[in-house]
Amino acid sequence: MKVRTPIIDFVRAYSDSNALRMHMPGHKGGCFLGIENMDITEISGADNLYSPSGIIAESEEIAASLFGSAKTAYSTEGSSHVIRAMLYLTKVYAEREGKNKLILAARNAHKTFITAAAILDIDVAWLTPGDTASYLSCPIKSVESLRDEIAKYKPAALYLTTPDYLGGIQNLSGIKEICKQEGVLLLCDNAHGAYLRFLSPSMHPLDFGCDMCADSGHKTLPVLTPGAYFHMGKDIKPYLLDMQKTALSLFGTTSPSYLILESLDMANAYIADGYSERLGQFALFLDEEKEKLRESGISLIGDEPLKWTVKPKPCGFTGFELAEKLKDEYNIVAEFCDSDFTVFMLSECMQRDWILKLSSALITVLKSGREPIIDSPPKLHIPKAGMKPSSVIYSAGEYLPVSMAQGRVLCEINVSCPPAVPIAVCGEIIDRETIEIFRYYGIDRVKVI
Ligand SMILES: Cc1ncc(COP(=O)(O)O)c(C=O)c1O
Incomplete structure (x- = not known):
């Protein structure tokens, strides 16, 4: 049409x-x-x-x-x-x-x-x-x-x-x-x-x-x-x-x-002009490639056809290391990485050749025989609210090392590492568990009231 x-x-x-x-x-x-x-x-x-x-x-x-x-x-x-x-x-x-x-x-x-x-x-x-x-x-x-x-x-x-x-x-x-x-x-x-x-x-x-x-x-x-x-x-x-x-x-x-x-x-x-048909075919092709990755022992999570979220720790790499290796050795640039994941965003207007290069690079890097990294991201914990965000956003606040922030109210909009789910949002009281989670994600200072 x-x-x-x-x-x-x-x-x-x-x-x-x-x-x-x-x-x-x-x-x-x-x-x-x-x-x-x-x-x-x-x-x-x-x-x-x-x-x-x-x-x-x-x-x-x-x-x-x-x-x-x-x-x-x-x-x-x-x-x-x-x-x-x-x-x-x-x-x-x-x-x-x-x-x-x-x-x-x-x-x-x-x-x-x-x-x-x-x-x-x-x-x-x-x-x-x-x-x-x-x-x-x-x-x-x-x-x-x-x-x-x-x-x-x-x-x-x-x-x-x-x-x-x-x-x-x-x-x-x-x-x-x-x-x-x-x-x-x-x-x-x-x-x-x-x-x-x-x-x-x-x-x-x-x-x-x-x-x-x-x-x-x-x-x-x-x-x-x-x-x-x-x-x-x-x-x-x-x-x-x-x-x-x-x-x-x-x-x-x-x-x-x-x-x-x-x-x-x-x-x-x-x-x-036929996007739906092209997308359907592309999604099938991606499914096949994902299946090949899984068969070679690479973990992927997520439900979306156009996003590949690779979990590299079972293959001995952090998400950061995988993204860095792909960039340095293959000139492949990921959308996002943290300690646990490397995310690739794909689109129907990409050449299929790019996907084949990505799959083959993932297999070469991840199946290089490293020992698995055995740890897993912390479970979700939602801290208690202490103040209304509508009043917190007008406070100047002060930056403190995470170790000194227990009991204080978060004064940043959120602490957003990883991007999927905020660890704490403004107005919430930073408790001991939250501090541990900040540490896991490498956050060392936060703005508090
Ligand atoms: C889940 C989610 N919502 C909203 C946005 C904001 O989108 P935009 O960059 O188009 O303003 C983003 C940006 O990355 C996002 O990841």
């Missing part, structure tokens, strides 16, 4: 017209990078990101139909921007419906969520982790336990981060029904999962009834950093739909990047 690309078409025509640019930006279409001709501002005909009625509105409507949302808005400032807007709309919803200004959230939340909740003065209650919860992932204990927690906290929204940084995907089946019965909005940080919509069957949160969703197009689709989508689900209240752009405008720049808008526009054409 072919779809229109109104934004890029407009900008190309403008660039070809060789107009004398008596408007921003200051590079006037030339200068250093060679792409300045395509970098414009909101001139006549270029529409307006926060009240679109022309080329941006049309492009966003195409994106909405591809993603199957009630409405999709673009952001040129990442899922971080969208998450702030989702939380603002949650507060609007709470005010209007007489709900608690509280969000029930799984602990693997990105720091933007914590910051936004603090700035907007929204309380956060953390879901009680299930037995399998660790610093790697935070699956919901059970649908029944979720019902109990919703009954206990009466939140305005449930907030889930899925997929997480290590490729774990939350099982969303049955969750929407509970949220709907209780009048709770289902919000998803799907920053790592824009492409999930195009798998067969779709694994995208919108297809599990999510009400609002943040997707970083730039993380898994060929979109410039940090192009993102703000999707609204089909069940969303009309007044929230109407306020979507207002919510984004509260937190966004008044000079959105047209380069990023153009790439979001081009991504529609890329998706419409």
